[in-house]
Amino acid sequence: MYKYLKSFIFTIIIFSLLSFTVTFAKAQTSYSFDDIKEYKWAIKAVEKMHAKGIIKGVGDKKFAPSKPVTHLEALALILRTLGYEETSELPKEYKGKVPAWGKEFIGLAYEKGLVTSEELKTFNPNKDAKRYEIAKYLVRALGLEKEAKLNMNQKLLYKDWKAVPKDSKGYMYVAVKEGLIVGDGKNLKPNEPVKRIEMAVILERLDEKIGNTISSGKEVIGTVYQADESSITVKVGNLLKTFPVIKNVPVFDGNDYLKIDSLKKGYTVRLILDGKNNIIFVEVLNKNSEEVIPIQLEKAISLPQNVLNLVESLKETQNVKLVEENGTYYIIATRGMMRTGGYSVSIEKAQIIKSENKTTLEVEIKYQNPSENAIVTQAITYPYDVKMFKYDGKIDDIKILYKYNLAP
Known part of the structure; x- marks a missing residue:
């Protein structure tokens, strides 16, 4: 009986530990949407484009990753990625119906050349957008339509290349060449609707291509x-x-x-x-792969004569110098001539960065100005700071990192 009881207790303990491990592991990852976890290849794109304010969820922390994007949604997403959010009227060429939220995007898409007046005649905003149709919007977004028209007779080594509509082959060719549309190695699936999860990845590629920093943040x-x-x-x-x-x-x-x-x-x-x-x-x-070596800075009180001489020669200018004396390094930071007191310069931190080619000293320098209502000494001042540290190697270069705390 005792033997079975021990076995039962051991099993309970192991189960508890496993349960705790699973719970802990889940706590390490917190996605913006609850339904994207299985799409590891696309999670970064979703999170990134969501952070930039370009893509949004469908409510209740859901992204609906497998839902196809419509033509109107695709245009709106591409325009947001390009940084366009201004208002625009619905083109007179368009006679169809459109959701209230989408009127401005159809107008913008027309103004920016993503759709033509001829295409507007048959444009269906609520229809699922196929991969070759998205390719056309993307190529125009990059201003590469002329290149697309010059490559209408090009062929790519995909089994389903013939399935690309004849008047869209140049667009598909350029979109693949630019890395915006990617096949599975064998097929491009040009006539398949683009899912929301796939659109997130395509938008990230477009964003990288144009180097866009225009977003809600x-x-x-x-x-x-x-x-x-x-x-x-x-x-x-x-x-x-x-x-x-x-x-x-x-x-x-x-x-x-x-x-x-x-x-x-x-x-x-x-x-x-x-x-x-x-x-x-x-x-x-x-x-x-650089090695970072922290440095313990000390206030330099008793300075060698050559360091004192250098301070004197630098004090009228803003400068940073490094001097080595008998195995000790001295960092000198000067602010220049100031017409009142209240100005300061301080050497805050330093570290050594070792790479394959050289050893660099990084120094953090902070400048402080007096506030507008501060009571300061009415005299010419020459703020400076000197710090020292020990290092038994050779330093090839010095890089200054500036921090400003300038009062208004």
């Missing part, structure tokens, strides 16, 4: 300097920019969904921001 591409659950700091040129992170922000490396603590220093990332500059989407563009 903003887009920033930079190198990760620091990342945690609350914020991400990136290097953009010579500036450091810090943005807060929304809870459960989606982070993607290709089609792999990551946790935010997977982001490492040196990764190149795309950040999509909402109207309040919160990060709502992160995409890893490149994993840099």
Whole structure:
């Protein structure tokens, strides 16, 4: 009896552990829609284009991934990706019915050349859009219609190439060439309706092709300097920019969904921001293999004479210099001549970046201005800061990262 009881208790424990593991694993991934989990190849596209305000759900956290897109929906999505949202009247050439929300998009599509006046005569906004028809809209969106017309007689090595309507072959050819429409290796399926999940991927390709940053939010591409659950700091040129992170922000490396603590220093990332500059989407563009060596900076109090001389020679200009003296490195940051007090410059952080070719010192410099109503010394000042650190290797270059805290 005791033996069976032990076995039963052991089974219960194992089951409990497995249940906890499953529950924990589910908590790691939080998608914008509940019905896209099985479409791993398209989740990043859905999340990205949703974050940019281009695609939306159908309500109740549903995306309806397998539902075909209509011609009107396809045009609206493509126009949003191009950054067009302005109002436009319904063209007089169009005599058919149209949902109230779609009148402006038909007008815009006509104005921007996505549909012709001849096509408007038979345009059915509620009809499912086929792949070859989407190809035509995409090619026109890129301004490549002339190229399409010159390639009407081209052939692609797909089994179903003959199924592409004759007057659409050039458009399909260009859309495939530009990487907007992709087959399965054997077939293009030109006459199949495009599903919403497929349209999300097509829109991401179009977005990448035009390099569009016009959306309901903003887009920033930079190198990760620091990342945690609350914020991400990136290097953009010579500036450091810090943005807060929304809870459960989606982070993607290709089609792999990551946790935010997977982001490492040196990764190149795309950040999509909402109207309040919160990060709502992160995409890893490149994993840099550089080695990052943190540095412990110390306030330099007693300076060697050559460092003092350099400070004196630099103080009238804004400058940053690195000096090595007997195995100790000194960073000198000067602000230049200021006509009052209240101005400062400080060396905040530093780190060494080692790549295959060189070793670079990255230094974060912060400038502070006095506020408008501040009481300051009425005298000429020369703000500067000097920090020191120990490093037993050679530093080939210095890169300055600027942080400004300038009062209005």
